[in-house]
Amino acid sequence: MSIKTYKEATWEAMKEEMLRDPSVYAMAEDIIGNGGSMGHYIGLGQAVGDENRVLDAPISETAIVASAVGAALAGMRPVIDMRFSNCLPVCMDELTNQAAKSRYMFGGQGKVHMVVRCPDGIMKMQGAHHTDCLEAWFAHVPGLQVVIPSSPAEGKGLLKSAIRNDNPVIFFEHKTLFKMEGEVPEEEYTIPIGKARVARDGKDVSIIVYGVMVSRALEAAKVLEQEGVSAEVIDLRTVSPWDKETVLASVRKTGRVVVAHEAVRQCGFGAELSATIGEEAFASLKTPVVRIGAPFVPIPMSPHLEDMCRTLPKDIISAVKRVLS
Amino acid sequence: MEKIVYSKEQARELYEKMATIRYFEACIKHDSLAGEIPGFVHLYIGEEAIATGVCAALRQDDMIESTHRGHGHCIAKGADVNRMMAEIYGKETGLCQGRGGSMHIADFSIGMLGANGVVGGGYNLAAGAALANKAVLKNDKVSVVFFGDGASNRGTFHEAMNVASAWKLPVIFVNEMNCWASTTPYRATCNVENISDRAKGYHIPGVIVDGQDVFAVYEAAKAAVERARSGEGPTLIEAKTYRIEGHFVGDPELYRKKEETLKIFQDTDPLRIFRQKKILPDAECNEIEARCEEAIRKAKEYALSCSYPDAESFMKYVYVD
Structure with a gap:
């Protein structure tokens, strides 16, 4: 065990999964410059030795989400990041009609293995467009899975499972978690989705x-x-x-x-x-x-x-x- | 551009695809009006040359994103008409085991990644498949997204065109300019006559092609495919056509006159235009049509003979187990 912040623990999860599986890639707005909205992707491309797998997206949330769906159907495992959960309503069609339903509507053809990371919640005076907790919206949609970790160790284990999972996962991460410290196991581990x-x-x-x-x-x-x-x-x-x-x-x-x-x-x-x-x-x-x-x-x-x-x-x-x- | 000389075999294939779509759609129209088909159907009659010409320029492992008016794309990409018919009839043996129906028909085995009930929903899916193929899987597959003139007014169009151009993605945007956005004339809600003009805003080629001439469509698609495969990026093709049928089967079409539509069909029917080129003798075209008509009759027979999906398994595929 060692003490790590949530940001460090989930960064490690990303790195380990990208090294483990070349079909995993990360895409978000501003993912390179400052390493994402919470700095949680800093240096990831260099760390995995493939900077092509960490992609800066244009400010086009529908393109980010739908391209991840299309890429997943073509065999990839995208991890995309909405920067703030309040960007989710911009791309509800892509999440609730395309990501959630494709596999079912197509009778089991294709898998939408993708993770949508969403920093959410009240941190400090960011106002109504940057603070909502929207988990209930997505828990209402058959086909999506909704994961909400509570600590550095939980974040790492759950993020790894979300990436390996074959379903689309909405991954809500409270913004105040990123600086939270906690004990994180040194050895490889995952935490099953659906088990409290x-x-x-x-x-x-x-x-x-x-x-x-x-x-x-x-x-x-x-x-x-x-x-x-x-x-x-x-x-x-x-x-x-x-x-x-x-x-x-x-x-x-x-x-x-x-x-x-x-x-x-x-x-x-x-x-x-x-x-x-x-x-x-x-x-x-x-x-x-x-x-x-x-x-x-x-x-x-x-x-x-x-x-x-x-x-x-x-x-x-x-x-x-x-x-x- | 060098003039392409078509072999009889190539011409036969193109005509057979178009005729298959025509007879398939005629059957669907008849059965839907008779109340035999469950669900909502949108027909492709009169637009057959576009899907046929574009898909003839693709390999089987290239990918297409289709629309709510998707039967033609599915047939042109090479789907089995028996399993398509079974899907539209909601049967277990359908391509999607009855879970999708007409509006969500898909066949991943031939790169047909699905019709889409959301207008303008396919652009970014195609861009994503292209991104995966180019950037990470590093193969030379191309993606095509078909869309109507109405769909060109979605914001998703802009986002997809921008990323495809920025990253030189192997995507071909095929606009089926059929002049009607559901029941609204295209120009009533858009001040741009040619959708292909919008390509300039993304610094990519925008071409207009006669969507009733399967050879012209094929040639435009072939050039776009070569450009995409060689890493030069996307092309926007605007295929001029006309929606002969209502928006959906059962559309009362209060917004236009039947006789005008019929006149346009007589003048622009892509099967008739093909015949006028005299590449194949009429007798051979008649034979091909007879064969297609029979294949569709059998497809319907097949669909009717199949059973509905087992109710006990209806939750299957919501999640991957």
């Missing part, structure tokens, strides 16, 4: 989260522990497919559930979790599920307004207190 992990064992309440919310939930759980509450934290890792079995097992154990995300609460992925828990584990629930997320508002720029849209450990703690009361 119990990030913290507990018995009084299940906190179900993914992505950046995992570290926030763990922080909340520590505070709760001091108050005598044993909170279990489930890191979903992927929201499509999502690991119903692990979630329901935790719910059956604790009987109390908080679902939290940074995306707006209305129609967020928490609604799917909460509804499924209600449908399949109602008898185990001691109190109704509480789900928390951002208010139903475009993320404002002004710092104190932006703060009102964050889902922080204190919000998780107060949600836990609600389900315990």
Whole structure:
């Protein structure tokens, strides 16, 4: 194990996969000059010894996504990067009609093995066009997979799996993760897509989260522990497919559930979790599920307004207190 | 350019492809109006020379991206008409096992990467396939994207033309200028008479060709293919044609007069124009047509004899297992 930032760990994942498989290439706007929006591709072409496999794209999001679909159908494994998740709506046809449906519509001819990396979430006053968490949009589309890592080690293992996976993967990475440090195994490893992990064992309440919310939930759980509450934290890792079995097992154990995300609460992925828990584990629930997320508002720029849209450990703690009361 | 002398065999092949498309589409029209075909169909009658001429200039391992009006492209690239018919009828033996139908028909084994229900959805897919082939796989395959005049007004057109030109991708943009964007006359929503003029903005060749003359289309495509294969980049070909049928089968066509359309068809029918060149005797053309008519009759018989996809497997192919 060694300590690495998320940026370093995922850079290594890219490098290892590009060295392992010559059909993997990376394309994004500004991927060379500053190494991408978070500097997470700096020197990648040189590191793999093939600068032709790291391509600067024009500011043409539809061309970036659709060319990746076409290249995948021709046999490649593109990794493209949208710079910010809010560029995704520019190319919804390419993602939801072309990438997601091609294999099915064509009766199994062709595979759309591609990864769409999307830095997302609130970092600092970037305003409504650079901060949305859009995972629920894509979890609603059959044919796409949606992966949301929570730490450097998770990011590396999940990105490697996403690249090797034969399906189109939307890979959301919270912008604040890139500087996060954590232990990363030295040896080769991958993390399976569709399998949640119990990030913290507990018995009084299940906190179900993914992505950046995992570290926030763990922080909340520590505070709760001091108050005598044993909170279990489930890191979903992927929201499509999502690991119903692990979630329901935790719910059956604790009987109390908080679902939290940074995306707006209305129609967020928490609604799917909460509804499924209600449908399949109602008898185990001691109190109704509480789900928390951002208010139903475009993320404002002004710092104190932006703060009102964050889902922080204190919000998780107060949600836990609600389900315990 | 040196004048190409066509052998009888080449001419026969071109005529047979066009006639196959014509009889295929006539059958689809009849069966669709009779309510026998499930789903939405768009016909290629009158435009046969474009797909035929372009695909004759391609190898089997070259790739094409098609449109919602895609049967002609599929046949011209070499798809089996039995399996095409079965697909349009929604049968298990169809090219896409009944999951695509007319608007999403595809045959990857011959480089036909799919019809597309989204107008203007194919350009960048073709550019991506070309990028893969040129930059990473390092082979000399070319990609063709067919598109209508209406589709030329999508923003995707600009993005694809720009990247194809910037990276000298082996892509050929084939515009089927059939004068109608669904029910709207092309010029009502665009102030540019010739779509090929737009090529100038990307510093690539833009050529106009008579889309009713299969030989002219073939020659334009051949030049574009040679340019693409030799690494010089894309070409925009504008093939002038006319949409003889409605936008879809069942279109009431309130926006135009039937007799005018019929007159245009009589004057520009690509099969008739072929015959006028007297490269093949009429009797031989008649024989070819009789053979095509019979092949299509059998394709329909085949499709009718096949079963619908097994309901239990309908989730198959949403994800790769």
